[in-house]
Amino acid sequence: MKDPESVATSDRRRFLGRLLGGALGLGLLGMLSAVVAYIFPPHRRFATPVRRRQRVAQLREIPPGKGKQVLFGGEPVWVLHLREGLIALSAICTHQGCIVNWDEQRGTFTCPCHGGRFDAHGNVLAGLPTRPLPQLRAEVIQEEIYLARREDG
Numbered sequence: 001m002k003d004p005e006s007v008a009t010s011d012r013r014r015f016l017g018r019l020l021g022g023a024l025g026l027g028l029l030g031m032l033s034a035v036v037a038y039i040f041p042p043h044r045r046f047a048t049p050v051r052r053r054q055r056v057a058q059l060r061e062i063p064p065g066k067g068k069q070v071l072f073g074g075e076p077v078w079v080l081h082l083r084e085g086l087i088a089l090s091a092i093c094t095h096q097g098c099i100v101n102w103d104e105q106r107g108t109f110t111c112p113c114h115g116g117r118f119d120a121h122g123n124v125l126a127g128l129p130t131r132p133l134p135q136l137r138a139e140v141i142q143e144e145i146y147l148a149r150r151e152d153g
């Protein structure tokens, strides 16, 4: 017959072992999910569902060859005045959501977080992003720049 005290000690050890194993398992799961989220970031869309056209700037504020960051639906958007006209792109990096910077000299967007780079049309040039910067529709009405969401994006 077993000593009741040794049975209690054994049960306590087993319980503590399971508790420790569970805590380690949860910790590993948390680390694994962070790694998976880093490698496969969730697809981000504009948080604010703005479908209407919104005035964001005057045309004279963005002369040819220049770009300006504006807010559309509360989110940052780059409006570029390129040779072919205006182009508006979300300023939110498609990798993990950092705000990209427009490099006027190179004609590219650079992400300060992990070095992702995009061309002036939002296409990925280098780095960790796998998706282009979402484009918005830009139009000029009476010298004012308006943005709207594209139906496909």
Ligand code: FES
Pocket: 093, 094, 095, 096, 097, 098, 111, 112, 113, 114, 115, 116, 127, 128, 129
């Ligand atoms: S957030 Fe990672 S490259 Fe932009």
